[in-house]
Amino acid sequence: MTFSATTILVLALVAAFIITAGVWAYTTANRLDRLHVRSDQARHALDAALARRAVVGRAVATILAGLYDPALVEQARRLTALADRAERSNWRDRETVENQLAVALSGVDIGLLPPQLVAELADAEARVLIARRFHNDAVRDTLALRTRRPVRWLHLGGTAPLPTYFEIAERVTAAASTGLDVDTVRTSARVVLIDEADRMLLLRGCDPKVPDVPFWFTVGGGVNPGETLREAAIRELYEETGLTADSSHLRGPLWRRVAVFPFNGELIRSEELFFALRTKNFEVDPANLDYVERRSITGNKWCTPTDIAQLDHSGETVYPYHLDQLLAEAIAAADGAIDPEVRSIR
Structure with missing residues (x-):
């Protein structure tokens, strides 16, 4: 059996297309895998920053409770409760609790705190802000590739769940929610x-x-x-x-x-x-x-x-x-x- 030049050309073009598509699919799947790893790492970093803020929040509550003012004791109780809830909440409910904790921290009179604790609180808030931005940047890049039609049609993302943004309020001040100058x-x-x-x-x-x-x-x-x-x-x-x-x-x-x-x-x-x-x-x-x-x-x-x-x-x-x-x-x-x-x- 012989093939005409046209048939050979068509077969060559089909083979080239299949090879090109295969290489694209392979490299895209690898890139998606790296993006998912980056998203996971960013989420862990954000979780660590939020956990540190909760620890500092409890330290603030301890100082306030030791001042024996009924209003401050109540404020300390609420801070402690919110910090505990933030650490125990699942990721789906975490945004709401973390925003409540941020509001509670913003209501603290930092003049009542030792300077080093004020700095710790400001640093913790700044780290949350940075970690949240890195996390959302990673999520954005992953979703931009994962939601493309060819990627969805070929299931190149596998069974990994789609990452989600973490939306919490940001203050424009460098010290974030402490109100610190x-x-x-x-x-x-x-x-x-x-x-x-x-x-x-x-x-x-x-x-x-x-x-x-x-x-x-x-x-x-x-x-x-x-x-x-x-x-x-x-x-x-x-x-x-x-x-x-x-x-x-x-x-x-x-x-x-x-x-x-x-x-x-x-x-x-x-x-x-x-x-x-x-x-x-x-x-x-x-x-x-x-x-x-x-x-x-x-x-x-x-x-x-x-x-x-x-x-x-x-x-x-x-x-x-x-x-x-x-x-x-x-x-x-x-x-x-x-x-x-x-x-x-x-």
Whole structure:
């Protein structure tokens, strides 16, 4: 049996179409799988942020109840009840309860709370806001692909349930529902500096107003007007360590962190972007510390993950949190040829 040239051409076109459709279906199914994983991770992160706010809410309630004012005791009782309900509610009912908790927290007179608890509450609210936006962005991207007709017709999404948006009220203030007045809002460029032994450089410091509570942190600081993130990172690196580096060698930003904290008598909201940089080990010799930095930076250390964990366990907090677990990611970024995708951390 022989085939004409036309038949062969038609068969070739059909085969090419089937192969193309198969490749498209395979890549689309893989992409959907990654989007579902991203949505699940974003939901877990949002759940963790909401859980932390509930814990801080109970701490606020404890302070209010200890003031022995009947109105405050009732307010504390309601806060505790809402925090408990928020933690026990299923995801379908969570929005309503979390909005009720947010309203209850917004009614708290923060002047009755210790400054550190005020900062904790503001930070918890800011993290909920960021986590909720990351979650809804992930849901949006998943639904945009999952609801396309060819994807639905071919059931490329499998049996995974469609993700849903999480809608809770957002305040426009940086401190969210606390009603807190933030003294300074800034963007910071930070550098995860890694030596040839895969150790990270950390600086030891303290709040000049609270010199007996030390903590550890990465190199970096606020971005000046007119500076890019990379320019600020290189400048801060030189000022705080004496190291001169090329901005093209920075990898990132790989992490984004939003923190609200008291420092030197002010309440600061800082959006921190982290770069990774590989370097040879060197002796830290600050080149240009300002007056506040000279009072607040007290030491430095090249740290392994074990060192970082030991510092945390000793009571000297390391920022960002879980930095011992994040170091491997920073090493991979520093040694990579391209900038990684930025993600949110605590």
